[in-house]
Amino acid sequence: MNLRQLEYLDALAGEGSFGRAAARCSASQPAVSVAIAKLEAELGVELVRRESRGAVLTPPGEALVRWARQALAGVDGLKVEATRFAGALNGRVTLGVIPTALPAVARITRGLISAHPGIHLEIRSLSSDSIVDELAAFRIDAGLTYLDNEPVGAVTTTPIYTERYVLLTTERRSGNSVRWSDLDGSSLCLLTPDMQNRRIIDDALDRNGAIVTAVVETDSISALISYVRAGWPSIVSDAWVELYGVPEGMKALPLVAPQITHSVGLVTRITELTPPLVRALTESVAAHAGGLA
Numbered sequence: 001m002n003l004r005q006l007e008y009l010d011a012l013a014g015e016g017s018f019g020r021a022a023a024r025c026s027a028s029q030p031a032v033s034v035a036i037a038k039l040e041a042e043l044g045v046e047l048v049r050r051e052s053r054g055a056v057l058t059p060p061g062e063a064l065v066r067w068a069r070q071a072l073a074g075v076d077g078l079k080v081e082a083t084r085f086a087g088a089l090n091g092r093v094t095l096g097v098i099p100t101a102l103p104a105v106a107r108i109t110r111g112l113i114s115a116h117p118g119i120h121l122e123i124r125s126l127s128s129d130s131i132v133d134e135l136a137a138f139r140i141d142a143g144l145t146y147l148d149n150e151p152v153g154a155v156t157t158t159p160i161y162t163e164r165y166v167l168l169t170t171e172r173r174s175g176n177s178v179r180w181s182d183l184d185g186s187s188l189c190l191l192t193p194d195m196q197n198r199r200i201i202d203d204a205l206d207r208n209g210a211i212v213t214a215v216v217e218t219d220s221i222s223a224l225i226s227y228v229r230a231g232w233p234s235i236v237s238d239a240w241v242e243l244y245g246v247p248e249g250m251k252a253l254p255l256v257a258p259q260i261t262h263s264v265g266l267v268t269r270i271t272e273l274t275p276p277l278v279r280a281l282t283e284s285v286a287a288h289a290g291g292l293a
Helices: 003-015 018-024 029-043 059-085 099-115 128-136 196-207 221-229 238-244 276-288
Strands: 048-051 054-057 091-097 119-125 142-146 155-163 165-169 187-191 213-218 234-237 251-256 262-269
Touching: 003 018, 003 029, 003 054, 003 059, 018 029, 018 054, 054 059, 059 091, 059 276, 091 099, 091 128, 091 276, 099 119, 099 142, 099 155, 099 221, 099 234, 099 238, 099 262, 099 276, 128 142, 128 262, 142 155, 142 196, 142 276, 155 238, 155 276, 165 196, 165 221, 165 238, 187 196, 187 221, 187 234, 213 221, 221 234, 234 238, 238 251, 262 276
Parallel strands: 091 119, 091 142, 187 213
Antiparallel strands: 048 054, 142 262, 155 262, 165 234, 165 251
């Protein structure tokens, strides 16, 4: 068994095709096929089922590819740790981020990039459920997500800021805040139901007896803002407003009675040996936690 075989197995799991897996690994398709066949013979189980439309991992393949990813992550960690002893920390960190936290991610990670210029940071916009899945599958190194609303799995958590909610609107409203119950009968533009932010808002509306109509649903905060400008109010995180300000012609009114808050923070895998890049990210985030509301 060698690392190249494990890389091929990981690529097959992600691509679903020997040809695409070979391209991803800069190898020939026959080389990938032979390597996987040798790995199957060594392990004594069928890992990949060849089909006319591509390649599908068998149940043993699905189970073993997670070990392969963990082994590959360990080797990457070893290489990065060596760069630290050589005088600089180098490598790639992949961070999954819920859409509502994307506006804050630059402020949260700038300390890491400034302290370690050799680090390349890749940001992926993911739902909170996808962050849990991708973290467990070793496809991301860490996640920025809600910590206290739905289960986040077996992870280490670092709280960063508290999220509150505001009504963003172009409508003329009296007062400096809005009660959740006052939204009963409103037509709003909201995030899609697969987003935890939407589930938080739906729960708050339901608990306060407010029935609303979602006239637009999107997974993009930018799209929400464009529809607010067109005349449909939305409920957004106060972190977005604090970072970007209230767009011209709009009002951001805090939602109260009650004021609902949720903790947003960093999640990383629980492991005996924390990868050096993840350790650097966690230390940087912890040092700057509290800089947001």
